[in-house]
Amino acid sequence: MPTLRNNIAYACGRVRDAHGRSLAHALRVAAVIVAVALLLEVFVFNFNYFASAGYHPINLKSRITxxxxxxxxxxxxxxVDHVMEFSDLNTEVHNIRIDFDSDQPAQNLQIKVQFTDEAHQTYFDSTEYTVGVPVTDVSTMSTQSEYLNLNTAGYVDNLRIEVVGEDTRYPIKLWTVSLNAHHPFDFNVTRFAWTAGILALVYLFRPRSGIYRINIVENPRRSKAGIVVAVAVELALVSSFLFYGSNLVGVATSSYNYGSWDGKSIVNVYETGGENAQQYAELARAMAKGQLYLDEEPPDWLKAMDDPYDKGARDEAQKETGEPYLFDVAYHDGHYYVYFGVVPVLLFYLPFYLLxxxxxxxAIGVLIAALAxxxxxxxxxxxxxxxxxxxxxxxLYLLLQVPLVFCSGILYLVKFPTFYSLPIMCGLAFSVWGLYCWMRGxxxxxxxxxYLGGSLCMALVAGCRPQLLVLSLLAFPLFWRTYITxxxxxxxxxxxxxxxxxAPYLVVAAGIMGYNYARFGSPTDFGANYNLTVNDMTKRGMNVGRLAPAFFAYFLQPPCVTGVFPFIQPEPFATTYLGQxxxxxxxxxxxxxxxxxWVLAFSRRILALRYRQRATRTIWGVIVVLLAxxxxVALLDAEMAGILQRYFADFSFMFLAATVLLLFIANENLAPGTVARDLLMKxxxxxxxxxxxxxxxxxxxxETGWYSDIYPWAFQDVIEMVQFWT
Known part of the structure; x- marks a missing residue:
C-alpha cells in the first residue's frame, strides 16, 4: 500500500509532467519581476542616497540660537521663537536636514525655507510672475521628510528656516540642522511590493499575453481559477484600504487603534465620527424598545420654532439658548427620526445590539457590503x-471587471465608511446580486x-438607497420577450x-410603506424632507436651473491635476444659477x-452590430435602460440633495456596466488576430x-475627516514613499 509520501510524490510528478513548462515559465517571469522591482527600489527610488553620497555634511548646531x-x-x-537664520555660509547647499526629536507629540510641521545665493542677494518669495520656495511639510515622525533638497544658484550665503502654520503645537524639540546631509538608504517594503504588483499587472495585461487566448467558454476551469485569484486580490485590496483609514473604522485591538482599546478584549468596538454619526446605532436601540424615533429629546426651542428646517434660524436659536440639536436627522412632530434607509439597521445594527x-x-458594514x-x-x-x-x-473579462469594480465609486465609499456610505454600498450590493439571480433564473x-432571491435583493434596495431602484427597470428588457412577446x-x-x-416587491413595499406610515403618517413619505440639514428640504422643490451645473459636475468636469502627489485636486465650482x-x-x-x-460614444454603431448578429434586442434594451x-439618477440626486462625491456611486456603475456590454459586443464581432481586434485591445x-x-x-x-487629516504626520510617509525624488 503506498504511503502518504508516495502519494504526494506521485501527485507532484503528475503536475510536473502536465504543467512543468508552464510552471517553470511562471517562475522565471516572477523572478524577473522581483529582480526588476528590486533594482528599481535600490537604485531608482533611493536616488537621493546615491546622489548625496559625495556631499560634505555641515552641522549647524553651534550656530542655532x-x-x-x-x-x-x-x-x-x-x-515666540520659531525661526532659525544662518548668515555668511558661503558654501554650496544641496540639501537641508532638520533633525526633529521623534520622542515628542507627532505632528506635521509646515516649513518655509528662504535663502540668498549668487542669483539673489535678498530673500525671494512668490511674485506675480514667479513662485518662490514653497512651504513644505515635515513630519516629526518621518525621517525621510526631514531631508529637503534645495535648488540654488551657486553658493548660498544666508539661510532662513521658519515654522509656519496656525495649527502648530509648540514647543517643538530639535536636535540639529545640517547642510549637505547624507540621505539614508530606505528599502521601503510597501513600495517594493506595489512596484512588483504593478509590473506583474503590466506583464499580465500586455497585448500579447496568454490570458487573451484563454476563452472563458472553452476553458472553464482555467478561466474560473484566474477569476477567483483576481477577485481574491481585489477583496484583499479593498479590505486593506478600509482598515488603512483607521480613524473611521471603529474597531480596536492591542495593536490597531490602540488608543481606543479597552485593554482586555481581543477586539472591541467604539464610536467614531461624532454624535451625528450614531444615527443607525441609536435607531437600533430605539427599535429594541419598540419605538421608531430616537431616544434623544429635541430642545424646547426647536419644538417651538415656526420653521425648524431653516438652518439660519436654528443656528441663531442654538446660540441664544446654548442647547444643541442633532444635525442631519429627520425632525417631525417633536421627535428625531432617521430618514436613511432602514435595511442596514435590520441587517447589521439591530441584531448586533440585541446580541x-x-x-x-x-465601517465593518460598509466593508461587508463592498466585498459583496x-x-x-x-x-x-x-x-x-x-x-x-x-x-x-x-x-478581456479581467480587463473589464477591474474598472467595473474599482471605478464605480465604491472606493470613495470605503475611504469614508460612514453611515452616509453604508446605505449606498448596501444598495449597490443588493442590486448586483439581484441582477445575478435574475440572470441565473x-x-x-x-x-x-x-427569481424570488433576485427580486428580494432588488426590492430591498428601496430600504437602502431608493434611487437605485431604477435598476429594477432592467426587468423589462430581461423578461419582456419571454413573458409578453x-x-x-x-x-x-x-x-x-x-x-x-x-411577490418580493409587494412584501418589501408593504413593510417599508408601513414603516413610513408609522413614522410620518404617509406610506410614501420617507422623511427626507424633514431633514435638519444645510437647507430647508421642505421648500427645496425641483428647479431646472440646477440641472446644467450638476450635469457638468457629474459628467463633463475635467480633472484638476497638479505635479504633487496624489496629483488630483478638488475641482473649482462656478455657476450662473442664482440660488442655493x-x-x-x-x-x-x-x-x-x-x-x-469613451466607448459610449460608439454605442449606436456597436448596438447595430449586435442587432445584425441577433434578432432579439435584450442586450440593446439593457444598455439603453442602464444609460438612461x-x-x-444623477440629476435626481442633484435636485433632491446636491452635488457630492459619494453620489457618484449612485450612477457610475450603470455607465460602466453599459460600457462592458458594448465592449463584449464589439469583441464578439471582431475576428481574433485581425488588426481591428488587436487595435481594440491595445x-x-x-x-x-x-x-x-x-x-x-x-x-x-x-480630505477633511480622513486619515490624512487626522494623522497627517503618518500620511507624510505615504507622500515620501511616492515622491522619492524630493
Missing part, C-alpha cells in the same frame, strides 16, 4: 461572458427560486415565475475622468489603465 536644554541636549522652537448590547461598527459588491459584480459579469457571448477571453430549471406569462409555469418576480446650490468637494465628471467610458437610468488597455489610475489616486486625496 534657539532656547537650549542642556539636560536633554535639545533645542526648542516656541510660539452584544453594543453599537455595530459602521465585488463578488456580485464578478459573478454577474461572468454570467454574461459565459452564457451570452461566445468569444470573451479571460484577459432565465436559464435555470429552478427559475422560481432564483412569447406569452409565457399566460402559462401555469410562467404565471408562477412571474409571481415570484413580483448644495455642493461638497468633487474631483471631476465620470465621462472626463474615466476614459474607458444613470442620467436620471486602446482598451490604455483606457482602463488611465481610469483605474484616476480612481486609485482619488483614494489618497487628502
Amino acid at each position: 534657539l532656547p537650549y536644554d542642556k539636560d536633554d541636549d535639545l533645542f526648542r522652537l516656541t510660539t 452584544t448590547g453594543l453599537s455595530f461598527p459602521t 459588491f465585488v463578488l456580485g459584480c464578478s459573478a454577474l459579469l461572468d454570467r454574461f461572458a459565459r452564457y451570452h457571448f461566445k468569444s470573451v477571453s479571460l484577459g 432565465r436559464l435555470s430549471r429552478h427559475a422560481c427560486a432564483w 412569447q406569452r409565457r406569462l399566460f402559462s401555469p409555469a410562467g404565471a408562477r415565475e412571474f409571481a415570484c418576480l413580483v 446650490t448644495i455642493r461638497e468637494v468633487t474631483f471631476g465628471g465620470i465621462l472626463a475622468c474615466l476614459p474607458v467610458l 437610468s444613470g442620467v436620471v 486602446v482598451l488597455i490604455v483606457l482602463v489603465a488611465l481610469s483605474v489610475l484616476y480612481s486609485g489616486l482619488l483614494c489618497f486625496v487628502p
Whole structure:
C-alpha cells in the first residue's frame, strides 16, 4: 500500500509532467519581476542616497540660537521663537536636514525655507510672475521628510528656516540642522511590493499575453481559477484600504487603534465620527424598545420654532439658548427620526445590539457590503461572458471587471465608511446580486427560486438607497420577450415565475410603506424632507436651473491635476444659477475622468452590430435602460440633495456596466488576430489603465475627516514613499 509520501510524490510528478513548462515559465517571469522591482527600489527610488553620497555634511548646531536644554541636549522652537537664520555660509547647499526629536507629540510641521545665493542677494518669495520656495511639510515622525533638497544658484550665503502654520503645537524639540546631509538608504517594503504588483499587472495585461487566448467558454476551469485569484486580490485590496483609514473604522485591538482599546478584549468596538454619526446605532436601540424615533429629546426651542428646517434660524436659536440639536436627522412632530434607509439597521445594527448590547461598527458594514459588491459584480459579469457571448477571453473579462469594480465609486465609499456610505454600498450590493439571480433564473430549471432571491435583493434596495431602484427597470428588457412577446406569462409555469418576480416587491413595499406610515403618517413619505440639514428640504422643490451645473459636475468636469502627489485636486465650482446650490468637494465628471467610458460614444454603431448578429434586442434594451437610468439618477440626486462625491456611486456603475456590454459586443464581432481586434485591445488597455489610475489616486486625496487629516504626520510617509525624488 503506498504511503502518504508516495502519494504526494506521485501527485507532484503528475503536475510536473502536465504543467512543468508552464510552471517553470511562471517562475522565471516572477523572478524577473522581483529582480526588476528590486533594482528599481535600490537604485531608482533611493536616488537621493546615491546622489548625496559625495556631499560634505555641515552641522549647524553651534550656530542655532534657539532656547537650549542642556539636560536633554535639545533645542526648542516656541510660539515666540520659531525661526532659525544662518548668515555668511558661503558654501554650496544641496540639501537641508532638520533633525526633529521623534520622542515628542507627532505632528506635521509646515516649513518655509528662504535663502540668498549668487542669483539673489535678498530673500525671494512668490511674485506675480514667479513662485518662490514653497512651504513644505515635515513630519516629526518621518525621517525621510526631514531631508529637503534645495535648488540654488551657486553658493548660498544666508539661510532662513521658519515654522509656519496656525495649527502648530509648540514647543517643538530639535536636535540639529545640517547642510549637505547624507540621505539614508530606505528599502521601503510597501513600495517594493506595489512596484512588483504593478509590473506583474503590466506583464499580465500586455497585448500579447496568454490570458487573451484563454476563452472563458472553452476553458472553464482555467478561466474560473484566474477569476477567483483576481477577485481574491481585489477583496484583499479593498479590505486593506478600509482598515488603512483607521480613524473611521471603529474597531480596536492591542495593536490597531490602540488608543481606543479597552485593554482586555481581543477586539472591541467604539464610536467614531461624532454624535451625528450614531444615527443607525441609536435607531437600533430605539427599535429594541419598540419605538421608531430616537431616544434623544429635541430642545424646547426647536419644538417651538415656526420653521425648524431653516438652518439660519436654528443656528441663531442654538446660540441664544446654548442647547444643541442633532444635525442631519429627520425632525417631525417633536421627535428625531432617521430618514436613511432602514435595511442596514435590520441587517447589521439591530441584531448586533440585541446580541452584544453594543453599537455595530459602521465601517465593518460598509466593508461587508463592498466585498459583496465585488463578488456580485464578478459573478454577474461572468454570467454574461459565459452564457451570452461566445468569444470573451479571460484577459478581456479581467480587463473589464477591474474598472467595473474599482471605478464605480465604491472606493470613495470605503475611504469614508460612514453611515452616509453604508446605505449606498448596501444598495449597490443588493442590486448586483439581484441582477445575478435574475440572470441565473432565465436559464435555470429552478427559475422560481432564483427569481424570488433576485427580486428580494432588488426590492430591498428601496430600504437602502431608493434611487437605485431604477435598476429594477432592467426587468423589462430581461423578461419582456419571454413573458409578453412569447406569452409565457399566460402559462401555469410562467404565471408562477412571474409571481415570484413580483411577490418580493409587494412584501418589501408593504413593510417599508408601513414603516413610513408609522413614522410620518404617509406610506410614501420617507422623511427626507424633514431633514435638519444645510437647507430647508421642505421648500427645496425641483428647479431646472440646477440641472446644467450638476450635469457638468457629474459628467463633463475635467480633472484638476497638479505635479504633487496624489496629483488630483478638488475641482473649482462656478455657476450662473442664482440660488442655493448644495455642493461638497468633487474631483471631476465620470465621462472626463474615466476614459474607458469613451466607448459610449460608439454605442449606436456597436448596438447595430449586435442587432445584425441577433434578432432579439435584450442586450440593446439593457444598455439603453442602464444609460438612461444613470442620467436620471444623477440629476435626481442633484435636485433632491446636491452635488457630492459619494453620489457618484449612485450612477457610475450603470455607465460602466453599459460600457462592458458594448465592449463584449464589439469583441464578439471582431475576428481574433485581425488588426481591428488587436487595435481594440491595445486602446482598451490604455483606457482602463488611465481610469483605474484616476480612481486609485482619488483614494489618497487628502480630505477633511480622513486619515490624512487626522494623522497627517503618518500620511507624510505615504507622500515620501511616492515622491522619492524630493
